[in-house]
Amino acid sequence: MIFDKNIDIPLRDGLGLLRGNLYRPIAPGRYPVLVTYGPYGKDLPYSDFNAHSFGEIPEEQKSKYSAWEVPEPTYWTRHGYAVLRVDERGIGSSFGFLDTMSDQTSSDFAEVIEWAADQPWSSGKIGLLGISYYGGSQWRVAARKPKGLACIIPWEGMTDYYRDRVRHGGIYSNKFVSFWWNNQVRPMQYGNPEKQSRQFGPDCAEGARTADQLVERRRDQTIDNRDHRYLDEQYxxxxxxxxxxxxxxVLSVANLGGIMLHLRGNVVGYLEAGTPNKWLYFISGRHDLPFYLPHYVELQKSFLDAWLQDKDNRGWKLGPNVKVPAVSVLERRGNPGHNSNEAEATYTSRGEAEWPLARTRYTKFHLQPDLTLSETSSTESKTFPLEALGKSEPLQFEVTFDKETEIAGHPLMSLAYSVERREDGTHPKDIDVFVTLRHIDPQGQEVFYTGTAGDPVPLCKGWLRASVRKINEQSPRHRDWLPHRDYLSTEVDYLKPDVVYVLVVEIWPTACIVAPGGKIIAEVATGDTQGGGIFLHNDPVDRNEQDFGGVNVLHVGDRYNSYLVLPLV
Structure with missing residues (x-):
């Protein structure tokens, strides 16, 4: 292939200059272009960024040009594509003000796509392919309709910055934001002299900046997301x-193990994208590996070939449900283990015509005073006091299934809560609710699935801050199984003591098959529980003692009818 390093890509506002690496086939001609635009440094080798992960991907997806979460250029150039990898403004070799995931970022990305479509080595058709950040950015730029963009494959890519990533149910997901910003993005800022010493790529072309200059030239996500709590704030x-x-x-690829990031966005992106040509594929496995496995690379290639090269060997261009089902559902059976390609291979996929499945039975399981779940509500009532801020052990309500039962769709919980007065007469004015669904096999062992970082995770999770509980049922985005909240500062409604409030908790989508004798546990807590990994919600400002400290009371049975809704197929 031909490798052109540090191609200059001008920006219309004149306040920055992007630089990209171009990889293209050696034969003269115009080629469709796969473009990535992101914050991890185009020159940082995958083998340095994450050596362990690099060692596990197939050999045909490895070279000295490989980089984290993006297409491998030697593979794609062999198959008739050019690959353009660009550092976003303020990152790596591209100078300017750094403001990741912003309106500015999407605008710049759109300019890159239009620029690439006009180059002499380009066929004029641009495709987008990449994982995580390189997936989430695709939704935002595609909505801008840049000239030349022909198709996107957002692979585990969030759609909603607020709901999917930084404020789960209104609660700040601080640990991941901090980890991501301080370990993966901030060190790659343009002009940061640490880059070379930390093996994060070469120093920038124009030399280093001081620490104060670096601060002046960026927005810090750890500060912004702590300080900005509502969607009507400009940020x-x-x-x-x-x-x-x-x-x-659109081919939206959702990882069922991504229960704290991306999964919700991939599903909602499929549901709401305006194009009639859209597909949703569910996968499993550690988020960095499936993208490079041969059968998934072939899936990517067939989709890109169809829309970028007019080579349609699967029937994509006929539209969903002609030859290619609109949805590929993963049947997760048994308890094969986690963080293993062999374990993931035990799951099988099947085609479906829609999501959620039309035959779904949304079934209520009422929380019982004896900590069970039943399709029959209880006439007996009981209260369960829980110390706020994760200081109590979680409550676990369980149901055993006597026959094989498939769960596939969007669960939710409706919980009746109140707050008690403190000894000094004051009271908590807010509640953070944490819900986890756990799958227990017939032998009594929990089924752990593969999380984003390879960690063992439960079936799914959901969250809600009580003060932003208001549901906008008039929104076109609202569904009974996916309650829509606007998260506006003008709708904040703090709690009064000894008043019972109904809190409807959205739980992220999921799919599994429960064997006869298996159980589902609905776990209710006031803080993060097992499976949170690096996605914790424990910022001392966002979850402070004055607003949250004290006793939360869960009410079950009788007129305070708390329940779980499971999407049974």
């Missing part, structure tokens, strides 16, 4: 866009 509002504006074909 968050500027990041909102309409999925319905997306017109290009």
């Amino acid at each position: 968050h509002d500027s990041r909102v866009y309409q999925l319905s504006d997306i017109e290009v074909p």
Whole structure:
């Protein structure tokens, strides 16, 4: 292939200059272009960024040009594609003000796509392919309809900055934001002299900046997301866009193990994208590995070939449900273990015509005073006091299934809660609710699935801050199984003591098959429980003692009818 390093890509506002690496086939000609635009440094080798992960991917997806979460250029150039890998403004070799995931970032990305479509080595057709950040950015830029963009494959890519990533149910997901910002993004800022010493790539072309200059030239996500709590604040509002504006074909790939990041976004992206040519595929496994496995690379290639090269060997261009089912559901059976390609291979996929499945039975399981779940509500009532801020052990309500039962869709919980007065007469004015669904096999062992980082995770999770509980049922985005909240500062409603409030908790989508004798446990807590990994919600400012400390009371049975809804197939 031909490798052109540090191609200059001008920006219309004149306040920055992007630099990209171009990889293209050696034969003269115009080629479709796979573009990535992101914050991890285009020159940082995958083998340095994450040596363990690099060692596990197939050999045909490895070279000295490989980089984290993006297409491998030697593979794709062999198959008739050019690959353009660009550092976003303020990152790596691209100078300017750094403001990741912002309106500015999406605008710049759109300029890159239009620039690439006009180059002499380009066929004029641009495709987007990448994992995580390189997936989430695809939704936002596709909504801008840049000239030349022909299709996108957002692989484990969130759609909603607020709901999917930084504020789960209104609660700040601080640990991941801090880990991501301080370990993966901030060190790669343009002009940071640490880059070379930390093996994070070469120093920038124009030399190093001082620490103060670096601070002046960036927005810090750890500060912004702690300080900005609501969607009507300019910081968050500027990041909102309409999925319905997306017109290009979409293959949305959702990892069922991503229970704290991306999964919800991939599903909602499929539901709301405006294009009629859209597909949703569910997968499993550690988030960095499936993308490079041969059968998934072939899936990517067939989709890109169809829309970028007019080589349609599967029937994508006929539209969903003609030859290619709109949805590929993963049947997760048994208890094969986690963080193993062999374990993931025991799961099988099947095609479906829609999501959620039309035959879904949304079934209520009422929380009982004896800590069971039943399809019959209890006439007996009971209260369960829970110390706030994760200081109590979680409550676990369980149901045993006497026959094989498939769960596939969007669960939710409706919980009746109140707060007690403190000894000094004051009271908590808010509650953070943490819900986890756990799958127990017939032998009594929990079924752990593979989480984003390879950690053992439960079936799924959901969260809600009580003060932002208001549901907008008039929104076109609202569904009975996916309650829509606007998260506005004007709708904040703090709690009064000894008043019972109904809190409807959205739980992220999931799929599994429970064997006869297996159980589902609905776990209710006031803080993070097992499976949170690096996605914890424990910021002392966001979850402070004055607003939250004290006793939360869960009410079950009788007129305070707390329940779980499971999507049974």
